[in-house]
Amino acid sequence: MLSSLSLNLIELGHFAAYLAFTVALVQGLAPLLAHKLRLPSLADISINAAILVFLLTTLGGLTLIHAFVTSNFSVLYVAMTSNSQLPLFYKVAALWGGHEGSLYLWVWILTLFTVFVVWHGRRRYPERLPVILAVQGWLMVGFFGLILFLSNPFLRVFPVPVDGRDLNPLLQDPGMVIHPPMLYLGYVGFSVPYAFAMAALLTNWNSELWIGHIRRWALIAWGFLTTGIILGAWWSYYELGWGGYWAWDPVENASFMPWLLGTALIHSITVQERRRMLHAWNLFLVITTFALSLLGTFLVRSGVLSSVHAFAVDPGRGAYILLFMILVLSVSFGIFLRKGRYQQAEENITSVLSRESFFVWNNVVFTLAGACVLLGTLYPLALEALTAAKISVGPPYFNAVMVPIFLLAMLLMGIAPLVPWRKANADKLRRRLLLPAIIGLAVAVLMWLVFPALYWTGPVAVGLVGFVLGMLATDFVRAVKQRRRQLPHEGPVLAMVNTILRNQRHYGGMVVHFGIMLIAIGLVGSGLFRLEKSVMMAPGDILEIGGERLRFDRVQQFRRDNYLAVQAQFTSLNSGYTLAPERRRYPVQEAPTTEASIHSTLLRDVYAIITEPEGGRWGVQVYVNPLVQFIWLGGMVIISGLGFSLSYRVRRMIRSPATVPASLS
Amino acid sequence: MRKILFLLVLWAAPLSAAQVTEDPLERQMLDIAGKLRCAVCQNQPVSESNADLAKDMRAIIREQLQAGKSREQIIAYFVERYGDYILLKPPFDQAGALLWLAPPLLLIILGGSAYLFLRRRLQAPARDYPALSAEDQARVRAVRGQEKIYQTRRPE
Numbered sequence: 001m002l003s004s005l006s007l008n009l010i011e012l013g014h015f016a017a018y019l020a021f022t023v024a025l026v027q028g029l030a031p032l033l034a035h036k037l038r039l040p041s042l043a044d045i046s047i048n049a050a051i052l053v054f055l056l057t058t059l060g061g062l063t064l065i066h067a068f069v070t071s072n073f074s075v076l077y078v079a080m081t082s083n084s085q086l087p088l089f090y091k092v093a094a095l096w097g098g099h100e101g102s103l104y105l106w107v108w109i110l111t112l113f114t115v116f117v118v119w120h121g122r123r124r125y126p127e128r129l130p131v132i133l134a135v136q137g138w139l140m141v142g143f144f145g146l147i148l149f150l151s152n153p154f155l156r157v158f159p160v161p162v163d164g165r166d167l168n169p170l171l172q173d174p175g176m177v178i179h180p181p182m183l184y185l186g187y188v189g190f191s192v193p194y195a196f197a198m199a200a201l202l203t204n205w206n207s208e209l210w211i212g213h214i215r216r217w218a219l220i221a222w223g224f225l226t227t228g229i230i231l232g233a234w235w236s237y238y239e240l241g242w243g244g245y246w247a248w249d250p251v252e253n254a255s256f257m258p259w260l261l262g263t264a265l266i267h268s269i270t271v272q273e274r275r276r277m278l279h280a281w282n283l284f285l286v287i288t289t290f291a292l293s294l295l296g297t298f299l300v301r302s303g304v305l306s307s308v309h310a311f312a313v314d315p316g317r318g319a320y321i322l323l324f325m326i327l328v329l330s331v332s333f334g335i336f337l338r339k340g341r342y343q344q345a346e347e348n349i350t351s352v353l354s355r356e357s358f359f360v361w362n363n364v365v366f367t368l369a370g371a372c373v374l375l376g377t378l379y380p381l382a383l384e385a386l387t388a389a390k391i392s393v394g395p396p397y398f399n400a401v402m403v404p405i406f407l408l409a410m411l412l413m414g415i416a417p418l419v420p421w422r423k424a425n426a427d428k429l430r431r432r433l434l435l436p437a438i439i440g441l442a443v444a445v446l447m448w449l450v451f452p453a454l455y456w457t458g459p460v461a462v463g464l465v466g467f468v469l470g471m472l473a474t475d476f477v478r479a480v481k482q483r484r485r486q487l488p489h490e491g492p493v494l495a496m497v498n499t500i501l502r503n504q505r506h507y508g509g510m511v512v513h514f515g516i517m518l519i520a521i522g523l524v525g526s527g528l529f530r531l532e533k534s535v536m537m538a539p540g541d542i543l544e545i546g547g548e549r550l551r552f553d554r555v556q557q558f559r560r561d562n563y564l565a566v567q568a569q570f571t572s573l574n575s576g577y578t579l580a581p582e583r584r585r586y587p588v589q590e591a592p593t594t595e596a597s598i599h600s601t602l603l604r605d606v607y608a609i610i611t612e613p614e615g616g617r618w619g620v621q622v623y624v625n626p627l628v629q630f631i632w633l634g635g636m637v638i639i640s641g642l643g644f645s646l647s648y649r650v651r652r653m654i655r656s657p658a659t660v661p662a663s664l665s
Numbered sequence: 666m667r668k669i670l671f672l673l674v675l676w677a678a679p680l681s682a683a684q685v686t687e688d689p690l691e692r693q694m695l696d697i698a699g700k701l702r703c704a705v706c707q708n709q710p711v712s713e714s715n716a717d718l719a720k721d722m723r724a725i726i727r728e729q730l731q732a733g734k735s736r737e738q739i740i741a742y743f744v745e746r747y748g749d750y751i752l753l754k755p756p757f758d759q760a761g762a763l764l765w766l767a768p769p770l771l772l773i774i775l776g777g778s779a780y781l782f783l784r785r786r787l788q789a790p791a792r793d794y795p796a797l798s799a800e801d802q803a804r805v806r807a808v809r810g811q812e813k814i815y816q817t818r819r820p821e
Binding site: 124206208209212213242247248249250273277305348349350351352357360361363364367368371372375376379383387389390391392393394395396397400401405532533534535536537541542543544592594611 | 684685686687688691692695700702707708709710713715748749750751752753754755760761763764767768771772775776779782783786787797801804805808809
C-alpha cells in the first residue's frame with residue numbers, strides 16, 4: 001500500500017500549478033505595470049517570475065509522473081489513462097496520453113522555452129526581455145486557466161478505482177511516446193518568435209536587432225515540428241496497420257498547417273535579414289504560424305474534429321478554447337494592423353530575377369498550401385455548424401489540390417538557390433540551369449516511357465526530383481572547382497569539406513533540400529507504385545505479390561505484459577525472411593489492435609497484417625510499398641542539415657576571426 | 666478462445682500448399698470502398714476500417730458487384746442513403762464548389778499580389794534608409810556575428 005505522503009504528493013503538484021498560474025499572471029503584468037507606473041526596474045520581475053513558473057510547473061509535472069509511476073489511481077487522470085500492468089516506459093508517457101496531460105505538457109514546454117529565452121536574452125537583449133516574457137506569460141495564463149479550471153489532470157476521485165482504465169493501446173508504441181513532445185516542442189517553439197514579434201510591435205524594436213534571433217528560434221521550432229510530423233507518419237505506418245503513413249486526417253493537417261507557414265517564414269525571414277525587406281509580412285507570418293500552432297493544439301484537443309457536436313458536449317472547454325483563440329487572434333492582429341508598419345523604410349528590388357523575388361514566390365506557394373489545408377480541414381466543420389449539411393473532405397481532395405502545389409514548390413527549389421541576391425545575370429543563370437534541366441527532362445521522359453499508364457504527376461514529380469538533385473550536385477561541384485582554382489594546393493577532399501564549412505548556412509539549407517527530395521522520392525514510390533492484396537488464407541497457403549512469394553506457416557497465441565496476442569507467421573520463399581503480424585487484445589480497453597509486420601529494404605517494404613479468421617482461414621492483407629524508407633531517411637537528412645546550419649554561430653565563436661582567410665570571396 | 670484457436674491450427678496444418686490468388690471482385694470492392702467514408706469512424710475510408718458498419722458496407726458492395734452493378738451505381742446507392750457525406754472527394758456542387766474554386770482563386774490572388782508587390786518595389790525610387798546610430802550599428806554586428814556575409818558577397 002502506498003504511504004499517505006506518496007499518495008498525496010499530487011496535492012503539492014496541484015498547489016504548485018495554481019501558484020504557477022498566479023506567478024505567470026505576475027510575469028504578464030510586470031512590464032505593463034512598469035510602463036504605467038514609470039518604474040522600469042519593476043519589469044525585471046518578469047524574469048524571476050519566468051524562472052519560478054518553470055520550477056513550479058516542473059514540480060507539478062513531476063508529481064503527475066510520480067502519480068503515474070506509483071499507479072496512484074486516486075488521481076482521476078491517472079485512473080483514466082494508465083493501468084497497474086502498463087510497462088513503466090508507457091506509464092511515464094501516459095502523461096500525454098489524454099487531453100488534460102497533453103495540455104499540461106504543452107504549458108510545461110512553454111515554461112521551458114521561456115527559461116531558454118531568459119538564458120538567451122539576459123545579456124543579448126535585456127531591455128526587451130521582460131516584454132517578450134510578458135507575452136509568453138499571458139499565453140501561460142491562458143493555458144493554465146484552461147488546465148486548472150476546465151481540464152485539470154490533478155483532480156482526485158473517490159472511491160479510488162481498483163485499477164486504471166489503461167492507456168489507449170494504439171498509443172503504446174515508442175513512436176507515439178516521442179511524437180507528441182516533438183510536435184509540442186515545435187508548436188510551442190513558434191511561441192518564441194511570436195513573443196519576439198509582439199514585443200517588437202509593442203516597443204518599436206528596430207528589426208535589425210531582433211531578426212537574427214527570430215530566425216534561429218523559428219528554425220529550431222521548425223526542426224522540432226518537422227521531426228514531430230515525420231515521427232507521426234512513422235507511427236501511423238508502423239502502428240496503425242493500414243499500409244500508409246499520411247491520410248490527410250484533420251489531426252495530421254493540424255500539424256501540417258503551421259509547418260507550411262513556418263516553412264514560408266524561415267525562407268522569407270532571410271530576405272529581411274539580408275535585404276531589409278518584407279518586414280511587415282514577416283511579422284504577419286510569425287503571428288499566423290503561431291496562431292496555426294494554437295489552432296492545431298486546440299483542434300486536436302477540443303474534440304471538435306470527431307464531430308461539431310462533441311464541442312457542445314463539453315461546452316465549457318469548447319467555449320474557453322474558442323474565446324482564447326479569438327482573443328489571441330484579435331489582440332495579435334489588432335496590434336499588427338495598428339503598428340505593423342512601424343518600420344516603414346524598406347529597400348527596393350533591383351531585379352525580378354533575384355533571390356529576394358524568388359523568396360517572395362516561395363511564400364506565395366507555401367501560403368497557398370497552408371490556406372488550402374486550412375480550408376479543407378475547417379470547411380466541413382464550418383459547413384456543418386452553419387448549415388447542418390455534412391460533407392467529407394478526404395485524401396482524394398487533398399491529393400488533387402496539394403500535389404500540384406508541391407510540384408510548384410519543387411520547381412522553385414530547383415531554380416532559386418542558383419539565383420543570387422539583388423540581380424542575376426540571365427545568361428549565366430540559363431547556362432547553370434541547362435544541365436539540371438536536361439537531367440530532369442531525361443528522367444521524366446524515361447519514367448513516362450517505362451510506365452506510360454502512370455498519372456501525369458508521376459513523371460513530372462520524378463523529373464523535378466532529377467532537376468533539383470542535378471542542380472544541387474552541379475552547384476556544389478562548381479563551388480568546389482572555384483575553390484580549387486583559388487587554392488590549388490588544397491586536395492580535392494579537403495576542398496569539398498572546406499567549401500561546405502565556409503558556407504555552413506547555405507549548405508545546411510541545401511542538405512535540407514536534399515532531404516526533402518529523398519522524401520519526394522519516397523512519396524512518389526509508395527504513392528504511385530504500391531501493390532496490395534487482400535485474401536483469405538489458411539496455414540500452408542502461398543501468396544504471391546510483386547514477385548514475392550509468402551508462405552503462411554502458422555498461427556500461435558500468447559500473452560505478454562498487458563495484452564493477449566494472436567501471431568501469424570509468414571516465410572518468404574524467395575529470400576527466407578519471416579513476417580509475424582499480430583492481432584492484440586488489451587483486456588482492460590477491450591480494443592483489438594493490429595500489429596503490422598514489415599520487412600524493410602531500401603527499395604521496398606513488404607508489409608503484412610492479419611485480420612479476422614473466418615471458417616479456418618485468416619484475412620491477410622499484404623502491401624508492397626516501394627521506397628518508403630526514403631521518407632524516414634529524408635527526415636534524418638533534414639534534421640542533420642538543419643543542425644549543421646544552426647551550428648554556424650557556435651563554430652564561429654570557437655574559431656577566432658583572424659583565421660578566416662581573406663581569399664574566401 | 667485459446668482452445669478454439671489451437672484446434673484451428675491443428676485442423677489447418679495438413680492442408681497442402683496452395684497458392685491463393687486475389688479475387689478480382691475483392692479488388693474492385695476495395696477500390697470502391699476506398700472512395701467511401703466509414704460513416705461512424707473518424708476520417709477513415711470504408712476499405713480500411715474495422716468498424717461493423719464498414720464491414721457491412723463492404724459486404725453490400727460485394728453483393729452488388731456480384732449482381733452486376735457498375736461502380737457508379739454502387740456509389741450512387743450509398744450517396745442516396747448517406748448523402749454526399751459518404752464521398753471522401755467532395756462533389757462540385759453547391760456545398761463543395763467553394764472547396765474546388767478556392768485553391769485556383771487563392772493562387773491568382775496571392776500570385777497577383779506578389780506580382781504587384783514586386784513591380785511596385787521595382788519601380789519605386791530608391792528611398793533613404795535611416796542610418797543606424799553608431800551604437801546600433803555595433804549592436805547589429807554583435808547580434809548577427811556575421812559581418813563576413815557583407816565582406817564576402819560575391820559580385821555577380
